[in-house]
Amino acid sequence: MSELTKEIQALREQVSALHAELVRYGLVVWTAGNVSGRVPGHELMVIKPSGVSYDELTPESMIVCDLDGTVVEGDLSPSSDTAAHAYVYRHMPHVGGVAHTHSTYACAWAARGEPVPCVLTAMADEFGADIPIGPFALIGDDSIGQGIVETLAGHRSPAVLMRNHGVFTIGNDARAAVKAAVMCEDVARSVHISRQLGEPLPIAPADVDRLYDRYQNVYGQR
């Protein structure tokens, strides 16, 4: 088995397993939502097949596509969001993973076209800023991918709320993208609920900077 074959196999296993995290955290219903991972050093990605139940996802059912979204390995059609994932990988070379959900509270902000304000320390840690709104874009061409890249380029946040649609997140790898999707829904929910009974207190921008810097560089295991 070549190195590339081994890498693709490992990524099939990781991406398949990460879909279960979307289910565990209640970010998806039925077959909505998808995760992909870039094959490091190759113009390839591994992504969910379209319209397949989360119960039936296996490493073998994952689809390997090139970065134009053309299927390279796999019997099923890839996710209908494949073009958006591919666009992100082509235009953001540091991105190794992408996740997409219609999670409830993220969609609630997205439907109003309002960014989630950074009023919780956990949000400063992970997002380092407000979670921004991307444009309304139809599926079927590069519009969604362009909207994601234009919104996130130069932004600290790994999450964008696409207007009237849902959330796309990016990360160094697929796991980091899924973590950002989980944290996005968590803070979108807490901030929404806080605002139901008044206005959350702001965090000073310099404190947001300090929290973001520390979390990115000190938290977790080295």
Next chain:
Amino acid sequence: MSELTKEIQALREQVSALHAELVRYGLVVWTAGNVSGRVPGHELMVIKPSGVSYDELTPESMIVCDLDGTVVEGDLSPSSDTAAHAYVYRHMPHVGGVAHTHSTYACAWAARGEPVPCVLTAMADEFGADIPIGPFALIGDDSIGQGIVETLAGHRSPAVLMRNHGVFTIGNDARAAVKAAVMCEDVARSVHISRQLGEPLPIAPADVDRLYDRYQNVYGQR
């Protein structure tokens, strides 16, 4: 075993298993809610027994009725909503499955008699329009069935919110009806939460059309 016996047995298994999806997505409590499927090519349907716990449902406990709601096979009484399911099958020949729940957010809109506005792309995909409100109707005769059929006839939405009651959904088969019930609660929830803090932005009708058309014809596996 005749072809019909085999078909009924397969439908007993499918309809029984689909009830577990209502539980999984939190659409039902205790014994409320029910799913049915039409036996293709026959004037028969398979439906849940009345007042039986979801834990105890088996393919064998499902009830076979004719399309007047008379029991053909089964020791138990059929769902108290059997007349409504039967009315739908008699008057909508393209319908192969019906689901009914009192899911929380759908009921919240239904109690106010307000349609759910189509402000999310996932809603345009599945429903192609607002989710409409049906009339207030008492159980016990054809009133509920009539209200469902009159509201959904000529409407893209496979879901109707019956006023002060709950949601009925239709589909090509029982699985599609259950999917519509899951998606109905999901979008009813997201749109409700969005509206708690302001007004969701509309999606242009032409974009709703494009999304609906693509999802119905391109999404999933062919």
Next chain:
Amino acid sequence: MSELTKEIQALREQVSALHAELVRYGLVVWTAGNVSGRVPGHELMVIKPSGVSYDELTPESMIVCDLDGTVVEGDLSPSSDTAAHAYVYRHMPHVGGVAHTHSTYACAWAARGEPVPCVLTAMADEFGADIPIGPFALIGDDSIGQGIVETLAGHRSPAVLMRNHGVFTIGNDARAAVKAAVMCEDVARSVHISRQLGEPLPIAPADVDRLYDRYQNVYGQR
């Protein structure tokens, strides 16, 4: 084994198992909440021990008390709400089961001292009326029991929201009381959410009567 011993053993098993339904439907956290059942034809009841984790409840750990709340069988202290259960059994001879929870939405109405209006057909079915508010009452004597009995005497509803406290439900047996607790939280939640964005439409009192009558007499298996 005498008939009484057998009956108590069966009730220990039923009451123990019904506590798992409180957990399943999210009506309780930690050790809060309790269920009891009357031993038919005897001045005895079976009830949860106080402050024991739901994971550790077994038929053997249930406590048998007389209807003054004195322990007859069992090594542990009975539920701190035993006096309230006992009072209900002494004063409502038709009651065979009692349940008590601090479920979230029921508590939300109880904290404001507002009855839940009967605006859903499922609520008309099970409660036949608004879910009423009982008085504020301290634990430690018969005050809670009196408040329950005075509020529910002559009322169709098997549930009472004790002000600033939580819900008590009654039934022909322990299972019916638990069902009422599950349905109470379900409708308290749906009606609350409905009212967040406007006023639910009323159901005509004569229709509430028809729904209640039919559900009590026709629904389920005979």
Next chain:
Amino acid sequence: MSELTKEIQALREQVSALHAELVRYGLVVWTAGNVSGRVPGHELMVIKPSGVSYDELTPESMIVCDLDGTVVEGDLSPSSDTAAHAYVYRHMPHVGGVAHTHSTYACAWAARGEPVPCVLTAMADEFGADIPIGPFALIGDDSIGQGIVETLAGHRSPAVLMRNHGVFTIGNDARAAVKAAVMCEDVARSVHISRQLGEPLPIAPADVDRLYDRYQNVYGQR
């Protein structure tokens, strides 16, 4: 095996298992949140490792630190909140356990800097008062620990909502701290929801006193 080694091993098992309660009650997502326990009679505590998934926590992966937060046993870095836990143990000798979460409703109150008013009997039982707000404090030195201790010193509540951050709870042991975290989210949720549709009725201070006294001294098994 020395007595101390046995005690540390028992505490590793307890603290590891208590993290599963944070997951069970939905108080944490991904790797956020942590629990610690003091080694009775020693200047030591057992705490979660930093950034490790809840699925992977084992007694062996727990970290033993001294009360300055220096690692004594363990290959991983301790929780990034270790300094706050250590500060509490140094300054509150009666405290045997500390828990920390970003649970949703607690964060919603914390983001507005508003205490949760004591309007439910279950809240009077466990907290004996409003749940207070602590100061905004950055991670990285003793600021968070100081804020916790200054807020809780002389207060009945075992929980403090740190502004724009989350909840810290204390207890006689780690289990009591986790219980307080569970109850804190439960009452923060019920009171929030109650206030969405009006103002909860107050409980007279003398009744709060009576409830608190009874629950602390009579509830549960002796």
